Every structure is written in C-alpha cells, then in structure tokens.
Amino acid sequence: MMSSDLRETLLAGTADLPPSRRIDLPRAVREGTRVRRRRQALTTVVALVAVAGLALAGPAVLRGSLSGGHRSAPASPTQPALSYGPLVVDFSAGWLPGHLADAAVDRSTASGDGLVGIEFIDDRSWVKDADVKITVFDPSVRTDFAAKELARQASDDSTPGPTIKGSPSTWTHLPAGFSGVLTWRLSAKAWVVIDVEASDSSYLVDLPETTAQRIAENLRFGVREPVLFPFSVLAPEGTLREVGTLQLGQGSDMLGILEFGDNSMPISSDHTIMSTEAPDLGRSPGISVYLSPAGSEKVCPSDGALARTTTPGGQEAFVHFTATDGCVILSPVHGEEVRIMIVGSSMVRAMPLDAALAFADTVQVVPRPKDRTSWVKPVR
C-alpha cells in the first residue's frame, strides 16, 4: 500500500459497510424509552404516592408541613429522627462512588410535603458519567400505599434486595448502562429510594446494586443541611410561605427555583423535579422565583405581550399580568435573569402587579451565581 493519510486509510478500510442484522434502531428506541420511563416511574410514582399519603394524613399533618418550622418524626429505636421542612435536607450521603464523592449536589429539593431528594452528578466531561439520586420520604405520612405502588411498578424487573440495617429492600435492575433502583424500607413508614446510574462500571466500586446498598448503609440522618440558592428574597408578606424549593444543576437552563404558596395549596411537589425531564415551568399554582441564564427569549407562561416598566427600586422590568397569571422579568443581574411567575387567580390576588414589582426588588443574586460556594439561604 502506498503512503497515505491515516484518516483516509481508516475511512477507506471501513468504507463499505457489510450488512448488519445486529443493529435494530426501533428496538433501541423501544428499550431505551422503556428504561427511561421505568426510571422515571420509580421516582415519580413515589412522589405522587407520598403526596396522596399526605392528603390522607389530614389537615394536622399539612399544617405541620407548611408551618415553616421543622417537625421531628416520632423517634423509635429503629427509626431515625428525620425532620422535614421546605428549606432543609435532613440527610446526607456518607459515601458515594468514585468522583461523585467530590461532586457537589447537583440538584436538591425539599418540599413541604415531606419529599426530600438530593442528586449528585459528575458532569466534568461531555458525558455525564455517573448520577446518584437519593430520595427520602417523610415517615409521618402514609407510605404503605407507596409500597404497594412501587411493588406493582417494579414487579417485572425487581428482586428482593439486601437487608439493610435490619430493614428490607427491593432492587430493580435497569438494562441500559449500569443502573438500577434500590427501594429501602427505612422504617415502618419511611422509604429511601436510591437511583444509581453510570455510563460505565469503572465509576462503581462493584455492581450497581452493591453500590446502592453501600450508599444506603452510609446515609447520615439528622444533618439538617439548609438548601442553598444563588439568590435570596425577602419572605413575602401575608400567608404566603415557601412550599417547595429546587436547585438545578449547571447542565440545566435553570440555576434555581424557589416556590411559594399558601395553606390552601399545601402540595407543591413538582413531580418532574425528581424525573429526568425538564420541569413544566410555571404551571402549578403558586409564586415562583426563577434564576436562569440571561439572553434567553423573554417569555411569560401566558404568552402575553410584555410591558416595560420600572420597579419601585428603579430596576427595569418586563411584566404581563392577567386575572389568572402574572409575570415579572428583571433585566439581567450578574449575568443571570430573574423571573417571578405568579400562577393562579388566588396567587394574583395575593401578589398583584405592584406587590410583585416590590417583591422583585427584594431578589438579591449573589455576585458569582455559578459558584456554589457563594450560595445562600434563599429566604431572608
């Protein structure tokens, strides 16, 4: 063979592809979609069921959840004393595989309904190599329904998992990559769901199920870590309270969402938070503060024409208000754009345009929003 460029040689040597009966795109779509939906189902179903359980638990529990304070679960010798509140995560990962131990929490949510989740993603390269999502459910709500739903959802692929600290678990293997979901019955009413996903096994010290078990065994409870944000706001007046919080990772468009509601809307669990899908922004009744990259198109949920105005503090703002929706978009602050979305007629009544503009003035974005070390407690 004559001298040639290596790339040309490689292309020429593989130019004529032999027919393949081993590649089946429709099958890849089916199996990949099934894996994705299974993963979502195992997390979102529990969230939905936890919400249903909360509703069944009655007004007393709701008041406790939404009082702004933090409750402690009734302690027992086998039950960790978990406390819940919208701005606290009461557990931490004592051990994580590989580089995830050094990774910051990519997103966390602590909702007023007792659903608390944290997720770690190592995304230092193009491919997000490993992803561990830990979700803990409030032991004060009825999750026996959740157990049945989980069992039903996972029946096809699940097997009995290890006994962890004296409590049973279930393991559901997911065929794509190295992934699966460990569902651990922490105590009579509390559940922990650990979703482990890695693009290759080198990220895991062992099999995915062994990795999940080790994460479960090393969970630390009672740490009461505050959920930090790249911005803070002054708590709104009246009956509005924070009912849900969310941080999204830097791979997402959003840097943070802070949600407020009132006692008439106890549930603010955005189920999509715990899924891999983008959240359905701004459609749940409530008042939300979003921080996202500047430069994106200014769009309000109601798609109405934006009017230019000025806040009482002198900031340029774009607004659109109707009887059922309101939206305030501030000019970029430290490279990020602040949006306040008010969804639902009761919320518009609670925070009309003037109040929303004044509320917008209370938003303080940290000078370096993408630097997690500078993040702060979101409600002043």
Added chain:
Amino acid sequence: MNDLESYAAGRIPALRRAAYLLCGDWDRGDDLVQKVLTDLFSHWARVRRVENLDAYVHTMLVRRAIDERRSWWGRKVALTDADASPEVVAPPDADPTLRMDLAPAIRQLAPRQRAVIVLRYLQDLSVEETAVAMRCSTGTVKSQTARALVTLRSFMDITMPVDAASVVGGSER
C-alpha cells in the same frame, strides 16, 4: 421518526465504522453500536442539552468499548476470540489491500490505543478533547497515540501525522 431517531439513523454508518475499529470485527462492533443506541434513547433528556452531539455519542461508544474490555465478560470473550483466532469479517467490496492491512493492524492495538486512533483520526478530535473523552491526561493520549502509530506502521505504510511523530519516543505520563 423524531429528531433524535433521525439523527441516530444518520449516524449509524459512522458509529459502525468507529465500533469496528474499536472492537476489531463487525459483529462485535455492531453489538456495541446497538448498546450505545439504547443508552442514547434512555438518556434523551440529557442528550437534548448536548451541544456537540457527535462527540457525545462517540465518547459513549469509546467508553462503552473500553469498559466492556475491562469487564469480566469482555475479558472472557476477548480470550476466547484470541484462542480461536477468528477471521475478521471484512466488507466484500472493500479494497482488498486495505482489508488485508487494516484488520490485522488494528487488532494488534490495545483497547485504549484503538480508542485514541478512533477519536483523534476518525473523529478528528484534538488531544485535549480526546483526553476528556477518555478521562486521562493529554500526555497519556500522546503516548498512546505514538505507540499505536508505531504498531500501525509496522503493518501498514502510513504517513506519521506531524503531531504524533513529535511525541514518539517522548516520555510517557
């Protein structure tokens, strides 16, 4: 067929070529492509946010290939294959000289050497991009590239790329 399916359908030939070079035969390479396609559709929410999708998918392919070689299953299959010395299946219409040279040459390369060749010379990634994809230092990419090229030159008459020639004989990190 949605956008991602259309994309995947269009990328299959390129993925098959890369997988063939990574695995050393078409059948194993096609199995690898099938797994990567399944992974792709199971992670579509992430995939939607990727700017350089070609690089993303080829990184998935390369990591899958390296990882499967590391695994117990991969070692077992590789050992079995080596013992049996199976004929590499080449496309019937390919240049017979190329078929004769390329297949045995790439089979002489270690998995990571195949990976650097695919990423750098088939996918045209830079040393830095290749290092990120392979989760190693740029020095390792250069040394693996140099070793791979030396091996390939012993089987094929190829011109040494300028950047690779400069690191042959250099210190390995």
